[in-house]
Amino acid sequence: GVSCPQPIAESYNEPCVQQCPDSRALILPPPVVVTIPGPVLSSFPQESIVGSSGPALPGRPFSSRSSQGYGGSFGL
Numbered sequence: 001g002v003s004c005p006q007p008i009a010e011s012y013n014e015p016c017v018q019q020c021p022d023s024r025a026l027i028l029p030p031p032v033v034v035t036i037p038g039p040v041l042s043s044f045p046q047e048s049i050v051g052s053s054g055p056a057l058p059g060r061p062f063s064s065r066s067s068q069g070y071g072g073s074f075g076l
Helices: 005-012 014-027 029-035 037-042 044-052 059-070
Strands: none
């Protein structure tokens, strides 16, 4: 996959090189955000917390799992 765009990028030079990584970067975020809402929706208290702390999404998934066991303690 990476080797294919490289030769083509050389022909177009900068324009193609910038678009290749840009499109990938834009495609990666959506799936990650979509997977988080799934478990978050299951736990109502977590939903409001995740909404407040958007940048801490990576930490949220781990908290949601432990929150089921400890629940209100870490949830609040």
